[in-house]
Amino acid sequence: MPRQEPLPEVLTADEAAAFVRVSEKTLRQLAKQGRVPAQKVGREWRFLRRALETWLTQPLPFEDTDQAARRASATVATKESASANGGFRDSAFTENREQPVHRWVPWIAGYSAGFVADALATVPHRPETVVLDPFAGVGTTLVEAIRHGCTAVGFEINPFPLLACRTKLAAARLSSEVVRQRGQALCEYVAFRSADRSARPESRPPLHFRSRAPLFSPRVERQVLFALDFLAQEPPSEVTDVLRVALGATLVSYSNYSYEPSLCRRVACGKPEIADAYVADIVAAKIEQICEDIEAFQREPALREHKPPAYVYGDSYLDGARQLAPRSVDLLVTSPPYLNNYHYLRNTRPHLYWLNLLAEPKQLQAVEEQSFGKFWQTVRSGPPVPLAFDYPELAAALAELAARNAEKGAYGGPGWANYAATYFNDCARFCQVTARVMKPRARVLVVIGNNILQGLEIKTDEFLAGIAERHGFTVEGMHRVRKKRTGSSIINSSVRVGKAHRSVELYETAVEFLAPGL
Numbered sequence: 001m002p003r004q005e006p007l008p009e010v011l012t013a014d015e016a017a018a019f020v021r022v023s024e025k026t027l028r029q030l031a032k033q034g035r036v037p038a039q040k041v042g043r044e045w046r047f048l049r050r051a052l053e054t055w056l057t058q059p060l061p062f063e064d065t066d067q068a069a070r071r072a073s074a075t076v077a078t079k080e081s082a083s084a085n086g087g088f089r090d091s092a093f094t095e096n097r098e099q100p101v102h103r104w105v106p107w108i109a110g111y112s113a114g115f116v117a118d119a120l121a122t123v124p125h126r127p128e129t130v131v132l133d134p135f136a137g138v139g140t141t142l143v144e145a146i147r148h149g150c151t152a153v154g155f156e157i158n159p160f161p162l163l164a165c166r167t168k169l170a171a172a173r174l175s176s177e178v179v180r181q182r183g184q185a186l187c188e189y190v191a192f193r194s195a196d197r198s199a200r201p202e203s204r205p206p207l208h209f210r211s212r213a214p215l216f217s218p219r220v221e222r223q224v225l226f227a228l229d230f231l232a233q234e235p236p237s238e239v240t241d242v243l244r245v246a247l248g249a250t251l252v253s254y255s256n257y258s259y260e261p262s263l264c265r266r267v268a269c270g271k272p273e274i275a276d277a278y279v280a281d282i283v284a285a286k287i288e289q290i291c292e293d294i295e296a297f298q299r300e301p302a303l304r305e306h307k308p309p310a311y312v313y314g315d316s317y318l319d320g321a322r323q324l325a326p327r328s329v330d331l332l333v334t335s336p337p338y339l340n341n342y343h344y345l346r347n348t349r350p351h352l353y354w355l356n357l358l359a360e361p362k363q364l365q366a367v368e369e370q371s372f373g374k375f376w377q378t379v380r381s382g383p384p385v386p387l388a389f390d391y392p393e394l395a396a397a398l399a400e401l402a403a404r405n406a407e408k409g410a411y412g413g414p415g416w417a418n419y420a421a422t423y424f425n426d427c428a429r430f431c432q433v434t435a436r437v438m439k440p441r442a443r444v445l446v447v448i449g450n451n452i453l454q455g456l457e458i459k460t461d462e463f464l465a466g467i468a469e470r471h472g473f474t475v476e477g478m479h480r481v482r483k484k485r486t487g488s489s490i491i492n493s494s495v496r497v498g499k500a501h502r503s504v505e506l507y508e509t510a511v512e513f514l515a516p517g518l
Contacts, residue, residue, distance in 0.1 A: 009049050016047035018278050020056060021285030023253070100293035101171050104286075105164045105249045107138045108259060108347070111335050111447050115481065115510070116144040119333045119445050125149040127308050132329045132437070134317035134336070134430070135372065139165035141333045142310055146172060149302030150331075152310040153324065155317040157370050159357035160248060160348045162314050167245045169310040170238045172303050176291040179242050183287035186230050186243050191280040193226045201225035203232065206353035208360045213265055215255050215350055216274075223279035224251075224354065246286040248351045254279060255350065263347045316370045318426065321433045327517075329437050335447035336430065339423050339460050341376040372430070373423035380415030388425045389470065394463050397456075398424075404454040416453045427464055431471035440517020444473065447481065449508045461509035472516035482508040 007019065013031075016038075017024040028045060031038035037051035099113050123129050129150040133141035136154030138161045145152035146169065156162040193199045203225040209215070216224060227247055234240040252259065254277035260269045267273060297303065313320050337344060345352075345367055352358040358367075368378055379385065384402070387395055398417050405412030434444060451458045465475045 007049055011047045011049055011052070013045045013047070014274060014277065016045075016049075016052060018282050018285075019049065020052055021281065021288075100296045101143055101168050102140060104168060104245060104290055104293070105138045105161075106252070106259070107161070108262075108342075111140060113140055113144050115447070116141050116333055117148070119331065119443075120144060120148050120150065122443055123150070123331045125302065127151055127306065129330045130328055132324075132332045133334045134321070134332070134434075135334050136165050136312060137161050137335075139168045139312075142312065143168050143171075146308040146310050147297070147300050147302060149306070149308055151308055152312075153329070154310075154312045155315055155320055156312060157314065157316050157367055158345055158348060158352075159314065159367075160351040160355065162312065163241060163355075163357065164245050164248070166312050167238065167241045169312065170241070171290075171294045171297045172307050172310075174238060174242065174294050176294040178239055179287065179294065180291050182234070182239050183243060183246070183284065183291070186227065187280040187284040187287070189230045190223055190226045190283070191278075193229075194223050194280070199226075201229050203228035206356070206359075209349065209353035211257070211350075213256055213267075215257060215354075217256065217276065219276040220254050220274060220279060223277075227279065227283065228354075228356075242290060243287070244355055246283050246290060248355050250279075250282050250286050251350055251354060254282060257350070259347075262342070263350075316372070318372065318429045318433060319370070321437055324437045326436055327439050330439055330442055332434060332438065332442070332444045332446075334445070336427075337372050338449055339373065339420060339451040339453070339458060340449075341419065343375055343377075345371065373426050374419070376416065376419040379418045379422050380410040382418060384414070385418045385421040385425070387421055389428050389467070391424075391463070391466060391470065394424060394466070397458060397463075401453055401456050401458070404456060413454050420453060420458065424463060424467065427467050428471070431468050431473065435471050435473065435516055438515035440515060442515045443476075444468075444513050444515065446511045447508055448511060449482075449506060450504075452504055452506075457504045461511050465511050465513070468511070468513045473513040474516075475511070475513045477510075477512040479510040479512060480507055481510045 007015065011019060013024050013028060017027040020027065020036075022030075027036065030036040031040075031045050031047075036047075037055055038045050038047050040046075102113050120131070123131070125148045127149065131141065131145035131150045131152055133152075133154045136142055136156040139154065142152035142154045142165060152169065154165065156165055193201070201222060205221065205225070214221070224247075231240065231244060231247070234243070252263070254274055256266050256273045257263055258266045258269050258271060302308070313323060315323075345364065349364070352364065358364055368375060387398070398421055401420060402413045402417035404416075406414060409415065410418075438444065446464060448461045448464055451460055461478060465478060469475055
């Protein structure tokens, strides 16, 4: 495969990670552990290319006794933790980074495959069992459902995770050979065209994408545009979707932005901008990972016997659930957007625009308006939003919130009270819709966390449980599945908090309730 330029002998962490086809984070961890040849120069790691080439040719050592003991101890601790949390493991999405298929797309908002597997242990594993995720994201619940032999149904209105979710579910039937062949063609095309200094891509940066600083350096942007040229020539198919997902999954890694945990400039996180990267090599590594996962996924016992059906609707669950038959769902496992104003949609703007999933801002706005709970920015300036149902304790909490920093108007308590009231009204709609689609006494598991608005703690999990009871559900348990969840830096920012007068622990709860019925 032709290259643009020969690699230098001394590599930075970014360059070395691309060279050995792992993430920069993984390579830094290996360097710290002394498992890869590297030298610390000041605060930065440096790697000799020839040393890495030698290291890659060495056989992988078997896990030593101490490592095996540590792994066994961790497994026991995980089981003990699950036992203490109602039988559910830690909900953190970080576990998925090493799990086949789940690891295809980095995702901030999500929960672990292990948690979903624990939930699935409560229902029979057969195609007649319908598992629903109303906020499917990148598909953790749905992938686990078909892996266990169940029918999967999901809703997701954000076009990028929707694409990723549908593509992951296609892993049960995709040909890894065909994916490899088209992936190799993509990467060879990008490398060949990039090496020709006179070549100009036909694709152009998305017209309506705006960012405070250029998303890519000129050299990187040129390579990404060549990748888009190749994809534009490919016929629409599930294989082409795999290539788009691979490009989208790696997009931020060679951009001048980073997730910390919200999308922001690398320089704001103390990281240097990326002047150049071998996009073809990075995407090729992702495609190879995907192919290996497809092969492993298809060896799962439930998938060897049959291919359970899976349906993912690109629609809001609150409006689109009418497509589901009444009393047809056996198990619901989900995690809706939290009451923390984390703008999930805007944090996927690079993917939405650069992958041509959205073309203009009004399309983005339309999805925002359909989002569960909306966002603070979309409801803060309107007239006061009342609760649409009777719940005195919640109404009192919203009144207290509205009184905080009232002189700031939409930017103070009144604006945040509008946001919170809109959110809980959508929680009520969620319970109303869910009561219709669940089989009698079927189990519902909702992972949700407490939140801090204008310095006031809102126990969202407890209020959700109360709303569910008002719609005929029976609350079976409130399982604390995680403490000090990621994202506290977002919630603790000054615009949202002001001054908190006491320490508040952030946590996640799996609210477990049973549907109405005999």
